Amino acid sequence: MHIVHVELSGKGVLTSLGVLALVLAVLALVWLVLSPAVAIGIGIGLILLVRVLITLFSPAKQ
Numbered sequence: 780m781h782i783v784h785v786e787l788s789g790k791g792v793l794t795s796l797g798v799l800a801l802v803l804a805v806l807a808l809v810w811l812v813l814s815p816a817v818a819i820g821i822g823i824g825l826i827l828l829v830r831v832l833i834t835l836f837s838p839a840k841q
Contacts (some may be wrong), residue, residue, distance in 0.1 A: 783838065 780805065787795075810818035 806818045806822055809821060
């Protein structure tokens with residue numbers, strides 16, 4: 780079994796929070812300008828994309 784060790788610095792955490800805030804701000808803007816359905820669809824698509832990327836880069840289970 781492989782062990783993956785990830786270290787995050789304070790700057791990495793701050794960058795992650797900044798990206799999350801930016802994504803939420805864009806989704807809120809899409810919600811207001813276009814429609815809630817479009818914003819929800821984009822949000823679900825982003826969640827699925829992140830889950831697929833995590834699955835691709837996680838070690839294989841045996």
